[in-house]
Amino acid sequence: MRETIVAGNWKMNTTIADAMAIVGGVLRRNDEFGRVKVIFLPPSIWLVPIKERYRSATLGAQNIYSHLRGPYTGELSVEMLHAIAKYVLVGHSERRTVFGEDHALINAKLKTVLQANLRPILAVGEEAKLNIGKKEKRDILALVKKSELGRSLVSATRGLSHSQWSKMVLAYEPVWAIGSGQAASGNYANSIIGALRAMVVQLANDKVATNIPILYGGSVSRYTAPDFAQFENIDGVLVGNASLRVAEFSNIIETFALARARRKNENSA
Numbered sequence: 001m002r003e004t005i006v007a008g009n010w011k012m013n014t015t016i017a018d019a020m021a022i023v024g025g026v027l028r029r030n031d032e033f034g035r036v037k038v039i040f041l042p043p044s045i046w047l048v049p050i051k052e053r054y055r056s057a058t059l060g061a062q063n064i065y066s067h068l069r070g071p072y073t074g075e076l077s078v079e080m081l082h083a084i085a086k087y088v089l090v091g092h093s094e095r096r097t098v099f100g101e102d103h104a105l106i107n108a109k110l111k112t113v114l115q116a117n118l119r120p121i122l123a124v125g126e127e128a129k130l131n132i133g134k135k136e137k138r139d140i141l142a143l144v145k146k147s148e149l150g151r152s153l154v155s156a157t158r159g160l161s162h163s164q165w166s167k168m169v170l171a172y173e174p175v176w177a178i179g180s181g182q183a184a185s186g187n188y189a190n191s192i193i194g195a196l197r198a199m200v201v202q203l204a205n206d207k208v209a210t211n212i213p214i215l216y217g218g219s220v221s222r223y224t225a226p227d228f229a230q231f232e233n234i235d236g237v238l239v240g241n242a243s244l245r246v247a248e249f250s251n252i253i254e255t256f257a258l259a260r261a262r263r264k265n266e267n268s269a
Contacts, residue, residue, distance in 0.1 A: 001267075003213045004260045005169060005236035006253045007039040007121065008243025009062060009089060018244075019046040023054050025246035026253070035257040036236070039087055039121075040243075044076050047084050060087030060121065063095060066108035078116035088113045091156055092123045093175045103155035110156055114164045121238065123217065124152045124196075125173040129184075132191060144195035153196065157203060165204040170214040171238045172196060177218030179240065186227035186234070189216045193233050222251040229259035 014022065019042050026038065041060045042050060050057060065075035081088070090113060091106045101109075113120040126149040132140060144150045149172075157165070172193050177184050184192075193214045200209040216228050217238030228234045236256055242248045 002235050003037055004256050005037045005213050006256055007238050008249055009041045009240050013244055022246055023050050023057050026250055029250040030253050035260050036253055038253055041089055051084050059085045061085050062089050064088050066112045078112055078118055087119050087121055090120045090122050093125055106156045107158055119167055121169045121171050123171040123173045124149055125175045127175045129176055140191055141195045141198045162204050165208045171217050173217035181219050183219035183224040186231055190231040190233050222248045225252045225255045229255045
């Protein structure tokens, strides 16, 4: 089975007290971590104090710059993350729209993360919901490939080796769903993620496509999580606002842990 991942992107939220309470609360409440990899993506200023207090927590950075060092005021280098974080979020729509990151910069950041032996979570998504009618369902791969979503995946991963592909996590985050309170349906997300996995076959190979975790992100909550967890093709979720609430984030983790356990039992029966 592929990894099941639940990652919490806190964005520009929390005080140090909030950060400690969230991580501590989630770690205390959950005994499902053996089945689900839980990743906290706090503001970078909290990475060190969280790691010092909670050594078992798996941490990631929300952003890095594509250079290792230099006159880049306010930026974070992958060299600063070693021994602190294992994951880096790359290509989030807010980095693209608010900060103007283009495909070339995202590609450079992705390669920098991989060359530093950190694991990127590459976010890709479309501005407007794709129209999947009966005709499009018959060839959803072609629809996704020619869309903004498909083009962003191709551009972001240009020049990657198969070994680099094997270290990645993908996150499908439809821009129209992020922060809107209107998540994609499980059926829609499953269809799109299936097409993305088929694209990975073409961009890398079958083995990579079979093994790469692909997450859904965009208005994930305790209420929408079961709709995604039921699909074997959806390997977890990238959670925004709900990851700031211990009880709700824990509930989402449990939802995916139970779904994973159920599939494992079914496969072994």
